[in-house]
Amino acid sequence: MxxxxxxxxxxxxxxxxxxxxxxxxxxxxxxxxxxxxxxxxxxxxxxxxxxxxxxxxxxxxxxxxxxxxxxxxxxxxxxxxxxxxxxxFRVGTLVHASKELNVYTQMPTLFLSxxxxxxxxxxxxxxxxxxxxxxxxxxxxxxxxxxxxxxxxxxxxxxxxxxxxxxxxxxxxxxxxxxxxxxxxxxxxxxxxxxxxxxxxxxxxxxxxxxxxxxxxxxxxxxxxxxxxxxxxxxxxxxxxxxxxxxxxxxxxxxxxxxxxxxxxLRIVRESETRKVLISETYRETHSTLLVGNLDYRNYRAIIGRQPCTATEITLSPAQAEILNVANGDLIRVAPLFAKEEHRQELSQTE
Structure with a gap:
């Protein structure tokens, strides 16, 4: 893993x-x-x-x-x-113009920033x-x-x-x-x-x-x-x-x-949510890949997996829970690894 x-x-x-x-x-x-x-x-x-x-x-x-x-x-x-x-460098524009000469030129320019x-x-x-x-x-x-x-x-x-x-x-x-x-x-x-x-x-x-x-x-x-x-x-x-x-x-x-x-x-910041951990020896993987991280600042851990996830709980295997250093009932943060469009492309490549 x-x-x-x-x-x-x-x-x-x-x-x-x-x-x-x-x-x-x-x-x-x-x-x-x-x-x-x-x-x-x-x-x-x-x-x-x-x-x-x-x-x-x-x-x-x-x-x-x-x-x-x-x-x-x-x-x-x-x-x-x-x-x-x-x-x-900021890529900007300088304009050189003269009505008398009928000249109007836009020049792309680099500004130190x-x-x-x-x-x-x-x-x-x-x-x-x-x-x-x-x-x-x-x-x-x-x-x-x-x-x-x-x-x-x-x-x-x-x-x-x-x-x-x-x-x-x-x-x-x-x-x-x-x-x-x-x-x-x-x-x-x-x-x-x-x-x-x-x-x-x-x-x-x-x-x-x-x-x-x-x-x-x-x-x-x-x-x-x-x-x-x-x-x-x-x-x-x-x-x-x-x-x-x-x-x-x-x-x-x-x-x-x-x-x-x-x-x-950021999409992950907008879409991430917390879920309670449910540890199970057996579960059926889903099509969606999730990014999963614990809430421990000093001992942060994150993994990916195709975990069953409801509105309140996420199922982890014992090995995953051990890696993340979490127990039943602990809160963790989850987010879809991919945006919806990317997920559809991922599925089409595996079908």
Whole structure:
């Protein structure tokens, strides 16, 4: 059984192993032991109530309950940009007009922005390629939203997710080569690594503060604005299915899109409800797949399953109840894993 749980210090080596598989452009899981250890400590401090709001964050791991192997990671930052600026580009428009010359031109433009300061952020989503099956990616991504639904008071009203932008197999970014390199004079992979380990001051020091015209970029760079890396497309589709949308903001390095939403408008937040646990050795699975999580903040657990669920109760097997650390009569939070349209597609593929 696959289970979501909070990160622990013992997970460090497993996460370092995952970091070797992410590739260039995945800044939030750098292959840096000291940086990762510090982040794990910050997450633990958050759960223990020791971290100030600007340091608060949550990391969850996906674990195979039988082998105890950690095969995925996902995270949420509580409030970004409160201690150091949070940069992105806002894709806007400048108009150049002259009645005398009968000229009216709309120019797409990039404006350096800190507009997402204070937002919560979905981040650090990575699943071992060998486990990209059996809805593991959906569990890894959406369990964060179920957690946010259970503990809404701990997060901001608005939420973003930065998507990894386009780069080739050698880690070269067309957007970086057309724009960033002119100001930083370093390779994309080096800039990517520096931001991943927290050295972001050079962005403020070197990035121009005036608007930049998109038409001055190469055709290759323009083509990847707000596009995602091919490996990130499934993650984008998952977030969009939950109500997150591209609203005109992109990463300043690789031009990957930023998705955003009001936290309360996420589908899982809207549709999740509590049910009493009924433990049974035998039950008949339903067609609908449910996301199921306990209400234990410090020892959070989440799984997926095709559980019988009434208006008041949900049936769990003894093994599921043990994984979730719940007993008969306990309350847990449940939500459909998929939106109704996605569920219909899932059924049609299995019929």
């Amino acid at each position: 696959m289970v979501i749980r909070p990160v622990t210090r013992d997970d460090k080596q497993a996460l370092l192993k995952l970091a070797t598989k992410t590739g260039v452009g995945f800044t939030s899981l750098p292959n840096n032991e000291a940086r990762l250890a510090a982040r794990i400590e910050r997450m633990i401090d958050t759960w223990e109530g020791k971290a100030p709001i600007h340091d608060q964050g949550y990391l969850f791991v996906l674990e195979d309950s039988e082998s105890k192997e950690v095969v995925g990671i996902s995270g949420v930052e509580v409030a970004i940009g409160l201690t150091e600026p949070w940069y992105d 800190n507009d997402h300061t204070g937002y919560s952020e979905l981040c650090t989503l990575f699943l071992d390629p060998d486990y990209r099956k059996n809805k593991n990616g959906h569990l890894l991504s959406k369990s964060r939203m179920l957690f946010m639904s259970t503990f809404e008071d701990k997060f901001a009203d608005k939420l973003i997710a930065e998507m990894r932008g386009v780069s080739d197999e050698n880690g070269n970014s067309p957007f970086w080569e057309s724009l960033g390199r002119h100001f930083f004079s370093i390779d994309f992979s080096e800039a990517d690594y520096l931001t991943g380990i927290g050295q972001k001051a050079f962005i403020a020091e070197l990035m121009p503060k005036h608007p930049m015209y998109v038409d001055f970029l190469t055709e290759e760079a323009k083509a990847v604005i707000a596009e995602v890396h091919e490996n990130t497309l499934p993650a984008r589709k998952i977030l969009e299915s939950e109500g997150m949308r591209y609203e005109g903001y992109i990463d300043i390095f690789d031009a990957g899109p930023t998705l955003e939403a009001y936290t309360k408008d």
